[in-house]
Amino acid sequence: MADLMHTPLFGLHGELGAKMTAFAGYDMPVQYPMGVLKEHLHCRAAAGLFDVSHMGQVIVSPLKGDAHDAARALETLVPADILGLAEGRQRYGLFTNDTGGILDDLMIANRGDHLFLVVNAACKAQDIAHLTDGLAGSCTVTPIEDRALVALQGPDAEAALCGIAPIAADMAFMDVAVTDSAFGTLWISRSGYTGEDGFEISVPNSHAVEFARALLAHASVVPIGLGARDSLRLEAGLCLYGADLDTATSPIEADLAWSIQKARRTGGARAGGFPGAERILHELSHGTARRRIGLRPEGRAPMRAGTALFADETGGAEIGRVTSGAWGPSVEAPVSMAYVASGHEAPGTTIWGDVRGRRMPAAVTPMPFRPATYKR
């Protein structure tokens, strides 16, 4: 195996007793001594600190003009309305390919004279090449290598961050801010990927460890690994790229039509103009052959990724597959995401998953499985 990369917090993870795992080329904490289940519950009850420094931070600056010029250029690569994104605001978006599949999902922030993007670790090199190539002649694309990224999530996140960055209290969900602190200039967004209120904070590498220690010194904050991050995002109904989204899956199949605002849809001010627009806009009006759904299996046995799904308890052809599935510690029951053939997506429909050779019932359930607690 090739040498794994380390985030600036690698040494701290060891000190905190993390069990490490290879993830997207990085040696990352999968859990701390508290364990996945308790970490998950603690994040929802108090606050958790996640090292997400493996994710890609990218600045897209226009060669001329301001963030609007960069926004106009970026709209050629993503179906979201970026031109309509106000300064100081962030939005979820997708890179699509020419066949309408998804190359990656990302966050896009308008920071006045440029855009700031956060992309998935596993896709980061490819995304940066895609941006550099797609925006050549209009923007410069700068990967940020000298900053760590942490997520502070949960009901006590604001209290924990305010001691360091008082501006946090004034931010609403999806607001972004740049602020000076004892740990250098922080880039803060009020967002995350757990369904909880919280923040993602970019901090200079040189201050990352002391910043993390300062947050962990708060009585409510514990470190949380990738294990609980996965069950938290699953309960929140949020997609994991590579599991629930891929290059063959369109945003409409993925039930992410909400990430394509009116301006980019048929009849909108800037309809289309992104890769795969023909398929995606057609699907928006005419529907898709399959759809991402939430599933609540009966009983306690999780239906994990790959579980084959059927319309009936016996016989019949496969109607879809689970793409993410686990125990939901806050739901106190197993939860799954799946793709099923159209006609089976109505909430309340019972479908059957093959678990160890036996078909087990599961109810199609609206997501999130647990209501989000974002501060609007």
Added chain:
Amino acid sequence: MTTKFTEEHEWIRREDDVVLVGITEHAATQLGDLVFVELPDVGTQVAKDDEIVVIESVKAASDILAPMDGEIVEVNEAVVENPAMVNEDPMGKGWFFKLKPEDMSAMDDMMDEAAYKKFVG
């Protein structure tokens, strides 16, 4: 009361003519928090290495194998209701089933505690 261990990280404790079976502390720690346990029916005849218990942790599913030939005479419904009990007390309250072995001497070849400790390093 003799307790022996298998390479599958199960413990087997003799109680008269039956044995109590569970997973070791090491296994429970490696698996992480258990969320699901499925036990065999009482009366089931099992052969050594049959997959007779399914457990799921927050990470993955695993099978527990029958350590010896015999008959299932009792199962611990409490761990079905509360799988976390296995993590809390794997060598005690977190037992899975009682087995009446066809040949109790099959325990003789299993690892004792010292050998198991060496096995897991």
